Amino acid sequence: MKTKSIVRAFVLSSVLSLPTLALAGEKIVGGERVVSLDDAPYMVSLQGSCGGSIISEKWVLTAAHCAGYFNEVTAGILNLKDAGTKVRVARVIKHPQYNRTTMAYDYALVELAEKLDLTSGTIRAVKLASPEFDRDGHQAPGMDSTVYGFGDIGERQYNSKGDLNKVTVPIVSNEEANRPGAYNGTIDNTMIAAGYAGGGKDSCQGDSGGPLVVFDQQNDPVQVGVVSWGEGCARANKYGIYSKVSTGYAWIRETTGL
Numbered sequence: 713m714k715t716k717s718i719v720r721a722f723v724l725s726s727v728l729s730l731p732t733l734a735l736a737g738e739k740i741v742g743g744e745r746v747v748s749l750d751d752a753p754y755m756v757s758l759q760g761s762c763g764g765s766i767i768s769e770k771w772v773l774t775a776a777h778c779a780g781y782f783n784e785v786t787a788g789i790l791n792l793k794d795a796g797t798k799v800r801v802a803r804v805i806k807h808p809q810y811n812r813t814t815m816a817y818d819y820a821l822v823e824l825a826e827k828l829d830l831t832s833g834t835i836r837a838v839k840l841a842s843p844e845f846d847r848d849g850h851q852a853p854g855m856d857s858t859v860y861g862f863g864d865i866g867e868r869q870y871n872s873k874g875d876l877n878k879v880t881v882p883i884v885s886n887e888e889a890n891r892p893g894a895y896n897g898t899i900d901n902t903m904i905a906a907g908y909a910g911g912g913k914d915s916c917q918g919d920s921g922g923p924l925v926v927f928d929q930q931n932d933p934v935q936v937g938v939v940s941w942g943e944g945c946a947r948a949n950k951y952g953i954y955s956k957v958s959t960g961y962a963w964i965r966e967t968t969g970l
């Protein structure tokens with residue numbers, strides 16, 4: 713697909729060094745296939761080029777750097793070949809402070825041309841992490857978070873099966889992510905990091921825009937991040953970087969009227 717190759721050209725040009733091999737059978741990078749829609753009823757694909765999350769019947773949250781590569785949203789699928797529910801895009805609103813050089817404020821809101829039917833329960837909206845949620849310690853360093861996506865299963869390893877995959881990675885403090893061996897001060901408060909210092913598990917190209925969630929006390933998913941960037945995928949000290957939902961929360965609420 714044309715749009716896909718444009719996104720891929722962009723992301724590959726931002727990858728600096730040699731690819732690493734994904735282990736056979738491991739997905740996203742180092743994760744597993746999602747086997748039930750109950751596990752990710754809020755997940756959408758933006759024509760295979762990016763992921764996104766349903767936040768209301770009319771709105772989807774994705775990454776600003778995904779804008780321009782899609783005009784349709786597919787909900788309710790576990791594989792890119794599944795039909796699911798397709799809805800046309802009315803407009804895409806990037807965060808006004810999005811900076812494509814620093815990747816700060818990498819949030820975009822997708823307004824749908826028609827409402828999604830969220831009454832059956834197979835397709836659902838995800839809760840968003842508020843500043844209070846953050847302050848109360850529900851997305852603190854060391855806590856487990858799970859990221860979902862249809863993207864690559866290793867650096868330059870296309871997810872040819874088209875399955876939705878997921879992987880669980882711990883939240884990492886910005887202080888840790890900013891260490892000289894990691895991202896050396898380039899992580900700001902519009903970003904949240906997740907992964908292992910030793911690497912091995914991560915999101916990857918094609919996962920952008922998709923949700924990073926934590927599970928609250930009621931075991932309900934709460935979205936804390938939007939897949940944004942990383943140096944390569946699953947490399948040691950090169951954590952996955954996500955747009956921090958709690959920082960964008962007020963803008964998301966104002967823009968959507970949620």
Ligand code: ARG
Nearest residue numbers: 915917918919920941942952
């Ligand atoms: N920018 C990528 C995309 O457009 C997402 C990269 C995420 N990388 C990572 N190492 N977590 O799909």
